[in-house]
Amino acid sequence: MQLFLDTADYQSIKKLYETGIVDGITTNPTNLRKDGANPKEAIKKICELMQGKPVSVQVTESDLDAIYAQAQEIATISDNVVVKIPCYQPYYPVIQKLLGQNVPLNITLVFSLPQALAMCKLGATYISPFLGRWDDIDADTSALLAEIVDMKNEYDFGTKVLAASLRDVPSVHQAINAGSDVATISPALFEKMLKHPLTEQGMEKFSQDWNKLGISQFP
Numbered sequence: 001m002q003l004f005l006d007t008a009d010y011q012s013i014k015k016l017y018e019t020g021i022v023d024g025i026t027t028n029p030t031n032l033r034k035d036g037a038n039p040k041e042a043i044k045k046i047c048e049l050m051q052g053k054p055v056s057v058q059v060t061e062s063d064l065d066a067i068y069a070q071a072q073e074i075a076t077i078s079d080n081v082v083v084k085i086p087c088y089q090p091y092y093p094v095i096q097k098l099l100g101q102n103v104p105l106n107i108t109l110v111f112s113l114p115q116a117l118a119m120c121k122l123g124a125t126y127i128s129p130f131l132g133r134w135d136d137i138d139a140d141t142s143a144l145l146a147e148i149v150d151m152k153n154e155y156d157f158g159t160k161v162l163a164a165s166l167r168d169v170p171s172v173h174q175a176i177n178a179g180s181d182v183a184t185i186s187p188a189l190f191e192k193m194l195k196h197p198l199t200e201q202g203m204e205k206f207s208q209d210w211n212k213l214g215i216s217q218f219p
């Protein structure tokens, strides 16, 4: 399973990219606004840092022609840009057209199995079920991700399932178990999920025991 960082914060990306386990980035208008920099320049810098790994960048227009033109423009920012478009039924023709022109798309705001099926049928590069936002309004998403993955495998679609809007470590655990192709995770959750209190306790114990030997050089 690939791990993406869900952020536009360059410093966080730089720090966590050094772990060697970051396979891509997802951005959205919210995290680009938080970053506060010129969005195009921010994206360029992130794309360069990611060395060919995918960086999702969302359209902000709402008129069909404008979305189409903007998506093409976004795709030229860098070779590793994936254009993010909401899974909104009126946008289907634009989604189909862009995919037909080999523009890689990450379809965002997916909340149901039929929406996921529709996007797989159009040949989307990625589909992003937003699990946390569904949970926020008290929906039970425990089965949805696994159902989407099963559907994709059952019909042999080439689309990658990208579990998004993950709020806590158990939801990352759930994405791994569901066989999601990708999980996109905020930097804070990314750091949290890699820590374990027993690892830290174990290290402390080894260190204390070793220090008791009183050896200054080893080996």
Ligand code: G3P
Residues within 6 Å of the ligand: 006, 026, 027, 028, 130, 132, 133, 164, 165, 166, 184
């Ligand atoms: O990639 C999806 C993510 O940006 C949405 O997360 O926390 O705003 O629901 P959140």
